[in-house]
Structures are given as structure tokens and as C-alpha cells.
Amino acid sequence: MRTTVGIIGAGPAGLLLARLLYRAGIESVVLESRDRGYVERRQRAGILEQGTVDVLRAAGAGERMDREGLRHDGIELRFDRRRHRVDFPALTGGRSVTVYAQTEVCKDLIALQLKEGGPLLFGAEALAVEGAAGDRPRIPFRYQGREAVLECDYAVGCDGFWGVSRQAFPAEVSRVFERTYPYAWLGVLADVAPSHDELVYARHERGFALLSMRSPSVSRLYLQVPAGTEAGRWSDEEIWDELERRFETDDGWRLERGPVTQKSVTPMRSFVHEPMRHGRLFLAGDAAHIVPPTGAKGLNLAVGDVVTLARALVHEKETGSADLLDAYSATCLRRIWQAERFSSDMTALLHRAPDATAFDARLQLARLERIASSRAAETELAEAYTGFPLG
Ligand code: FAD
Numbered sequence: 001m002r003t004t005v006g007i008i009g010a011g012p013a014g015l016l017l018a019r020l021l022y023r024a025g026i027e028s029v030v031l032e033s034r035d036r037g038y039v040e041r042r043q044r045a046g047i048l049e050q051g052t053v054d055v056l057r058a059a060g061a062g063e064r065m066d067r068e069g070l071r072h073d074g075i076e077l078r079f080d081r082r083r084h085r086v087d088f089p090a091l092t093g094g095r096s097v098t099v100y101a102q103t104e105v106c107k108d109l110i111a112l113q114l115k116e117g118g119p120l121l122f123g124a125e126a127l128a129v130e131g132a133a134g135d136r137p138r139i140p141f142r143y144q145g146r147e148a149v150l151e152c153d154y155a156v157g158c159d160g161f162w163g164v165s166r167q168a169f170p171a172e173v174s175r176v177f178e179r180t181y182p183y184a185w186l187g188v189l190a191d192v193a194p195s196h197d198e199l200v201y202a203r204h205e206r207g208f209a210l211l212s213m214r215s216p217s218v219s220r221l222y223l224q225v226p227a228g229t230e231a232g233r234w235s236d237e238e239i240w241d242e243l244e245r246r247f248e249t250d251d252g253w254r255l256e257r258g259p260v261t262q263k264s265v266t267p268m269r270s271f272v273h274e275p276m277r278h279g280r281l282f283l284a285g286d287a288a289h290i291v292p293p294t295g296a297k298g299l300n301l302a303v304g305d306v307v308t309l310a311r312a313l314v315h316e317k318e319t320g321s322a323d324l325l326d327a328y329s330a331t332c333l334r335r336i337w338q339a340e341r342f343s344s345d346m347t348a349l350l351h352r353a354p355d356a357t358a359f360d361a362r363l364q365l366a367r368l369e370r371i372a373s374s375r376a377a378e379t380e381l382a383e384a385y386t387g388f389p390l391g
């Protein structure tokens with residue numbers, strides 16, 4: 001099998017890249033190890049930055065998002081039994097975010113790709129990337145019980161944190177920057193209308209809690225739990241009780257309960273692999289970087305990477321110049337490190353570390369007070385949350 005761009009992974013990064021290339025008349029093949037149902041149901045991100053929304057629309061993938069996505073003009077910070085709303089448009093010159101789940105973004109992109117794009121093979125597991133430093137990279141893969149090879153001009157690893165493409169970088173080229181956290185998020189999906197019309201980020205002595213949503217009738221909620229916690233160890237009632245404690249305010253706000261339909265634990269890490277290119281192999285999305293979920297940056301970063309890469313591939317096709325491809329890694333990394341910084345700061349601001357002292361707790365509260373009382377501090381949060389410009 002031969003193509004121009006061989007894409008490993010049909011998460012948001014791989015699917016959107018295939019879509020952008022298709023629109024520009026560049027051939028691609030997408031290999032995805034899982035089946036379609038798995039990719040379409042895997043519960044993950046929920047928040048799209050304005051820039052991500054604009055990109056999906058421009059790619060002709062925004063129709064359902066425009067109908068069903070929920071525009072949010074702010075978030076609430078909750079601490080010390082009080083609430084503070086951050087008004088995004090007022091602080092950023094009109095920017096907002098959109099609640100539209102990653103599952104839905106993937107469904108929309110898969111449907112478009114199967115209808116009019118190049119091949120998208122489910123159940124096709126890439127085994128390696130070979131010859132990245134040469135002219136013609138090769139991706140051996142397993143499909144329907146047989147081994148085959150995809151030959152391409154460029155290989156793109158969109159295969160997430162656990163994929164194979166990062167391993168094709170020689171050890172002397174790779175630099176890894178990493179931090180793990182002693183806590184994780186227990187996430188639940190519940191069939192109940194969200195108890196607030198915007199997201200609530202709560203800092204509490206017992207740990208962080210987040211109220212989010214998937215639709216006007218489905219809530220998405222997260223609780224900070226110790227790293228290594230098994231989701232099954234928490235009964236539904238214990239989860240609701242704990243959420244209630246952490247969201248409690250002095251003004252009588254109430255958390256509505258409902259049937260829990262899904263429960264899972266997400267470990268938290270910060271991770272960056274530099275560079276994001278080796279010869280004709282490029283990394284994009286979680287394959288190259290991970291942020292802790294506080295601040296909702298992961299999917300948006302993946303979108304930024306593939307927009308930058310698609311632009312560079314189109315530029316090369318139209319002008320013969322590899323300038324933008326050569327700049328790809330550095331261009332993406334500037335934005336990625338800003339998101340790493342923001343996600344790490346938001347995590348530290350809102351979570352309780354197991355070894356936190358009373359002094360640390362007071363500092364957290366002082367930082368939150370500062371955001372609630374200084375337009376400059378609040379603007380910093382609003383600008384970062386609504387998104388950094390594409391490089
Ligand atoms: P992935 O979505 O991981 O896709 C990689 C794909 O590659 C997968 O489909 C995988 O099956 C496939 N693959 C792997 N290995 C191979 C192989 N060898 N061969 C073929 N295919 C392979 N981000 C946000 O922006 N906002 C949020 O609100 C947010 N919330 C989150 C909440 C949770 C609980 C979690 C876990 C993450 C959240 N994120 C959020 C992060 C976001 O989900 C990820 O950053 C995003 O999925 C990255 O997309 P990707 O395409 O790079 O990788």
C-alpha cells in the first residue's frame with residue numbers, strides 16, 4: 001500500500017489531519033488499531049477552544065457542533081464555600097469556549113472521512129515506523145490477521161501517549177520532560193441535568209472537584225482521588241456525597257443527583273517529547289505531549305499541531321519549500337509549553353497534594369483571592385483558558 005501521508009491513529013489528531021489534507025488535495029491513509037465503536041465511545045475531552053471550533057467549521061466538520069455544541073462564556077471558581085465567575089468575553093475581547101464532546105468530534109470526522117476521504121482502516125495496528133530518516137518511511141501494520149506495509153512520503157504519529165511512533169526516534173535525538181502527580185481524576189457520566197449552566201472548578205480541603213456537562217440532560221463530573229485508585233472502589237452514593245461536600249457553598253447551591261452511567265479513573269501527568277520531528281516522521285497530539293486535564297487543553301493542543309502540520313505539507317506541495325516543515329517542531333512547542341505551564345498552574349491551584357502543609361493551603365486561597373479581585377490576574381486565566389493563538 002502506498003500513499004503520500006501515512007497517519008497512525010484515528011483520535012482527534014489523526015482524523016482532523018486526514019480531513020485537512022483531503023480538503024487540500026493531499027492523499028493520506030489512516031491506520032487505527034481499535035474498532036470504530038471504541039473510538040466513538042471513549043469518554044475524554046469536553047471543551048473546545050474558540051480556535052478549535054473555527055478550525056472544525058473551516059474543515060466542513062462543524063455542522064452538528066454548531067447545532068448541538070453549547071457556547072460557554074465563563075467558568076465558576078469555587079473555594080472557601082464561595083463562588084467567583086470568570087467572564088471570558090469581557091476579559092478577552094469576546095472569546096468563549098464550546099462544550100462539545102471529543103466523542104462527537106470523532107464521530108463527525110469519521111463519518112466525513114468514510115464518506116469522502118481517503119482510506120481509514122479500523123483494526124489496523126501499526127507495528128513500527130521504519131526508515132524515518134530516509135526518503136520513504138514504511139509503516140508495517142497488522143490488519144485482518146495479516147501483516148502489510150504502508151509506504152509513504154511522510155509518516156505522522158497521531159497514536160497517543162501509548163503509541164509506537166515515538167519509539168522510532170533514536171535515543172540520542174529524543175529529550176523527554178515529564179512530571180507525574182500523586183493524584184488522579186475519578187470521572188463519572190450521569191443522566192441528570194447539570195446543576196449549573198457553566199463549568200465549576202472547586203478547590204476544597206478534601207481535594208478538587210469539577211462539574212462539567214455533555215448536554216442539557218447529561219452531567220460530567222470529576223473528583224480528585226489518590227493515584228492508583230480503582231473506579232469500582234467508589235459506590236455511586238459515595239461519589240455523590242463527596243461531590244456534594246466539595247461543591248458546598250454558603251448560599252444554598254444544590255447538586256442534583258442522577259443515575260451514573262459510566263465511571264473511570266484518569267491518571268495525571270505532564271509530558272513533552274522534543275523534538276516533534278525526525279526526518280520524515282512527525283508527531284502530533286498526545287503522541288508528543290500530555291497535559292494534566294485541569295484547564296482542558298489536550299484535545300485543543302492536538303488540533304493546533306495538525307493545523308500547523310497540514311499548513312506545512314500544503315506549503316511544501318504548492319511551493320516545493322520545506323521551510324514550514326522544518327519549523328514544525330519549534331512552532332508547535334512554543335504553544336505546547338504555554339499550555340503545559342497553564343495546565344500545571346491550574347492543577348497546583350486547585351488540587352490538594354498529599355504532603356500539602358497549612359501554608360500551602362493558604363497560598364492556594366491567596367492565589368484564588370487574587371484572581372477574584374484583580375482584573376489582571378483574572379485576564380491571565382481567561383486568556384489561557386480560551387486558548388493560545390496558533391503559532
Ligand atoms: P488519542 O485520542 O489518544 O488518539 C490516539 C489514537 O491512536 C487512538 O485511537 C489509539 O487507539 C490509536 N493508536 C494507538 N496506537 C496505535 C497503533 N500502534 N496503531 C494504530 N493506532 C494506534 N482535552 C481537552 O482539550 N479538553 C478536555 O476537556 C479534556 N478532558 C479530558 C478528560 C479526560 C478524562 C482525558 C483522559 C483526557 C482529556 N483531554 C482533554 C485530553 C484529550 O482527550 C487528548 O489530549 C486527546 O484525545 C488527544 O488526541 P490524539 O488524537 O492526540 O490522541
Ligand code: DHB
Nearest residue numbers: 045046212293294295296
Ligand atoms: C472536561 C474535562 C476537563 O479536563 C476540563 O478541564 C473541563 C471539562 C470535560 O470532560 O467535560
